[in-house]
Amino acid sequence: MTSVVSPLAPASFPDMPQIGGVRFATVAAGLRYQGRDDVMLAVLDPGTTLAGTFTRSATRSAAVLDCQEKIGRDADGGGAAILVNSGNANAFTGRAGHEAVAGITGAAAGVLGLSPARIFTSSTGVIGEPLPRERITARLADLRAGLDAGGIAAAARAIMTTDTFPKGATRTVTLGGGEVRIAGIAKGSGMIAPDMATMLVYVFTDAKIGRAELQALVSDVTGRTFNCITVDSDTSTSDTLLVAATGASGVDVSGDAGFAAALEEVMLDLALQVVRDGEGASKLIEVQVEGAADDVDARRVALSIANSPLVKTAVAGEDANWGRVVMAVGKSGAAADRDRLGIRFGSLWVARDGARVPDYSEDAASAYMKGQELVIGVDLGLGQGRARVWTCDLTHGYIDINADYRS
């Protein structure tokens, strides 16, 4: 595992506002890592609305299954809590995995005075090893004692695994009814692929909104944010996104487009931070596809490019190898007409109508590829379908990190 911070990391963790109705605590339970916190607790005041999206993996973890079962229920008027550990995913641990979740949520409910149905857990780390749950339950009283409205930055650090920096994003919006704050944290670096809510993401807001509306909004925004990023096309067993609206601001945001936009900004910011921390990443790549037969085809082409090892290694080598982009379009399965295809790097068109542009300049293309944030654009020339997907390059760093993650 590398300890070097990704070159694509933001300059610093953002200055996060406190969100009324939420308090955080972290402890070092010694699950796997030494000398750092590896468990975080967020306690949500009564009246908080929760929504979530989860991995669609057929081998999803016990904690994910438990969250999914609970998330659709209306609150019982009491509070809720989110309890997360890093270092062990408690995935593919059979009946022992379910027992661990039941044991932890039951103990947390007792310590916090909540219903077990309102305790949401996540576990992230190695797959297949039994979770030593007693190391977590032994620290619940310490966690309760340490609860602090200003603890979100420590929480972001406690949930990291191969991440090289903690991920946070925040927006404050003034709506008709007053000011509303949104603050979110995320972890994720490898085993990142779309088709789900990616990795662990927790977003808190003091807005007031009903459960069904919040869930619909979160599902919709996930499709344009976390489901549009890929680091390595590998889908985690544990991906979880939870959004908690405490209502502490007193501002009702039902049907408010300004709130929806701010939530999307926070979620996209966090999603891009996950890509910026893609294992071994040295460049951030935005793939823009237009002119597809429809949006589904556009997304298929964008993901085919974003997941192509040959495209990603070319970017790592700062090689304007647009032939590999052609290849990735061709293999995507989407409708494509070779003779209408156009490809650009940033605003520099390298191919149009199925062939290299007459005034193609290898020097100009190569100069563009030296940048740290790149756009690969494809115009299929067929219809109105569009998609945007974000990924990173594939470097020696990815091999270094993943050829000995467990050992």
Next chain:
Amino acid sequence: MTSVVSPLAPASFPDMPQIGGVRFATVAAGLRYQGRDDVMLAVLDPGTTLAGTFTRSATRSAAVLDCQEKIGRDADGGGAAILVNSGNANAFTGRAGHEAVAGITGAAAGVLGLSPARIFTSSTGVIGEPLPRERITARLADLRAGLDAGGIAAAARAIMTTDTFPKGATRTVTLGGGEVRIAGIAKGSGMIAPDMATMLVYVFTDAKIGRAELQALVSDVTGRTFNCITVDSDTSTSDTLLVAATGASGVDVSGDAGFAAALEEVMLDLALQVVRDGEGASKLIEVQVEGAADDVDARRVALSIANSPLVKTAVAGEDANWGRVVMAVGKSGAAADRDRLGIRFGSLWVARDGARVPDYSEDAASAYMKGQELVIGVDLGLGQGRARVWTCDLTHGYIDINADYRS
């Protein structure tokens, strides 16, 4: 580009028999490489039957489109020829690409005294650069003069690009009617993924068989051989497999299962040599899936494992990281029941019924991973579906080769 031979290469190029009715020649046309042959010609005597399978890429090359258009036609009684260049794929070259193919096939037809409809070409190498076809047509007379029934080994070398060794396979079978020989060559190392006939493969036999039956046989066998290998999940624009049956042995193999089996052995041998030369490969991995709902699901699971960067880097690191196999099963989209899933490395079961086996030995699993040829087995426990897929590990060598292939 590396010049080191893959550690998985066969000890030597096989001793190939001459196939009656086929002669080979190669020349150095200087298309891209210096100091080596880069064009090969195979001339097939009158009466030869041809069958082929081709990439399904939507951006396939001009040569592939030309071959596809010609392959379904019955022979006109005259001979045929296969002309292949390496170093330039003539793919995504627009109208100029089609003109290059027409120019080359027309010139070859004139020099060889054949119909242009019986000249099959392939081009492999860089995508998007115009093919300097005159360098090839200028050497056609030299190629004709150099035709030699014993030239297949040189032909195997002339079609290489990032390959680290030439690939050949042969079988001789004694059937009811007499002895029949099969000899094939292939190239391929990166941009290798199933869903087509992969890369360039040419198989020659002196068996006698009708066009329609040969095509049906080739399509069927391709599904169990070349369509079951993947190096990097990237699908080439140029993949071509051609099988030529000259009939020179006089042995009619129609409906003969012995011939079909021998052809499958040759094609599987060549397919595995492509994987053995996978860019940067240090280990050969066979993924065996059983117990799937059906064969389609089994293949989906097998490819999900074989294409997972996390599984492939774990193998490179000799890490028995079966949790990543669980992940790959989960993301495949196939029907899977976490609690029935079993996983083994070779014959060593590491998980059964959705959890680690009680007597799991990390030492035993790690010792197995040190081998050069590994089996990852998955039992889904649901039905009778089975699949086998072959791949290689993902190493620093892949990054080295592909971060500067063009430069």
